[in-house]
Amino acid sequence: MKKLVINLFVFLLLGIFVFQIVSAGVGIKWNQESALVPEDSNVCLTYGIYNPWPTDSYVKIQLSDSLQPVVKSQDVKVDVVSKYTYSNSSIPVKFCFQTPSVYTEDCSLFGKFLCKQDCLEPLKVYKGEVQVSEVTEAQVQSGGSGGSSTQMSISAPLALKVQCIKHARNYSLIYIIVGLIALTILLWKIYKKKKSRKSKKKKNSRKSKN
Amino acid sequence: MKKQKGLSENFDKILVFVVALSFFLFFFQTFALTGHATEGTTVSNVSISKYLAVSFGANLSSGIQFGTVNTLPATNINATHNYDGASSGTTYTIDVSTDGNTNVDFCTKANTGLTDPALDVIGLGNETYSADNSTTVSIPALANETSLTTGYVKAQSFTQPGNSSYWRFWLDIPAAQPSGDYNNTVYFKGVVSGLSC
Numbered sequence: 048m049k050k051l052v053i054n055l056f057v058f059l060l061l062g063i064f065v066f067q068i069v070s071a072g073v074g075i076k077w078n079q080e081s082a083l084v085p086e087d088s089n090v091c092l093t094y095g096i097y098n099p100w101p102t103d104s105y106v107k108i109q110l111s112d113s114l115q116p117v118v119k120s121q122d123v124k125v126d127v128v129s130k131y132t133y134s135n136s137s138i139p140v141k142f143c144f145q146t147p148s149v150y151t152e153d154c155s156l157f158g159k160f161l162c163k164q165d166c167l168e169p170l171k172v173y174k175g176e177v178q179v180s181e182v183t184e185a186q187v188q189s190g191g192s193g194g195s196s197t198q199m200s201i202s203a204p205l206a207l208k209v210q211c212i213k214h215a216r217n218y219s220l221i222y223i224i225v226g227l228i229a230l231t232i233l234l235w236k237i238y239k240k241k242k243s244r245k246s247k248k249k250k251n252s253r254k255s256k257n
Numbered sequence: 258m259k260k261q262k263g264l265s266e267n268f269d270k271i272l273v274f275v276v277a278l279s280f281f282l283f284f285f286q287t288f289a290l291t292g293h294a295t296e297g298t299t300v301s302n303v304s305i306s307k308y309l310a311v312s313f314g315a316n317l318s319s320g321i322q323f324g325t326v327n328t329l330p331a332t333n334i335n336a337t338h339n340y341d342g343a344s345s346g347t348t349y350t351i352d353v354s355t356d357g358n359t360n361v362d363f364c365t366k367a368n369t370g371l372t373d374p375a376l377d378v379i380g381l382g383n384e385t386y387s388a389d390n391s392t393t394v395s396i397p398a399l400a401n402e403t404s405l406t407t408g409y410v411k412a413q414s415f416t417q418p419g420n421s422s423y424w425r426f427w428l429d430i431p432a433a434q435p436s437g438d439y440n441n442t443v444y445f446k447g448v449v450s451g452l453s454c
Contacts, residue, residue, distance in 0.1 A: 072311055072312025099310050137308075199445050223283050226276050233276060
């Protein structure tokens, strides 16, 4: 019995010791470092988060500031990555980006209509990174003059190249206006014809009564 | 009278034609048609994936401590684990996992200078580090010490999967520094070798 208690005590101490010396870590896996995306469209990229170390880790995933203007959504929020999660079973995290209209069009009407795009501007690229960081900062143990707590992160590079789509002048506004005017005149004429037929019928019926 | 009626009917026909043409052109321009390639193609594909994982060694995960300082000014105060490893090497390490296929460079920064609760600050220029891919009593060398900054700076390059990056930290405290417990946060970031921070 005494031996069992001592063994248990030693086992417990060993457990505490191992827990203290093993730090949680972070891992990231990616297949794409750049993407060519047409302007004003959507693209989603997936990253894998893993933790091959023997302690669960609490992580935060974020995009660098330079990519924030083009982020639309992030579908998974990872908090805990279990210990011994290796790269071949990494947790997928999907980021979706909505590229803005970044290339200036040549517009003939009010700077908004009858536009064409010649794609004369150079290719626009949003460069940044996907960062995975441990959430909890290591606490500074008490020690007189204090010291520095520490925090770890890793990052994968990402460049979003926004593709300009060339197109001829868009006359659809003119087409729709001409079409609507013609349709209005046509409807007005039909209405007028019907009206004149009705009034003729009324006149005829009055004449026949008289 | 007949001629006028005929003209009116023709005008109506033209109007119908104009309406139809306008809407056709509108839809054609809005939903432009594309041609189909007639040549045969086959796809050649390769997928390259990169992955890396890093972890603090035990002592670096507990923070960087400089102990109690009794005499000022003090120069190059060693962090507590600068020389407590085998052959007096450092035990401040960042480990790169074997489950990775990329060499790692490390960047570092601090949020601010060491600051006490009364907001007295030991300037960031006084907290220095040196890093290397190996450690002995003289490596990482004090001669290579670099001051921490508030922006990420490349501190150490080319740590291979399965290896560790070794760090030492030093602190200078000016003579006029008020007593107190000073703290800040030091950040470490692993990036693919060769890329900027």
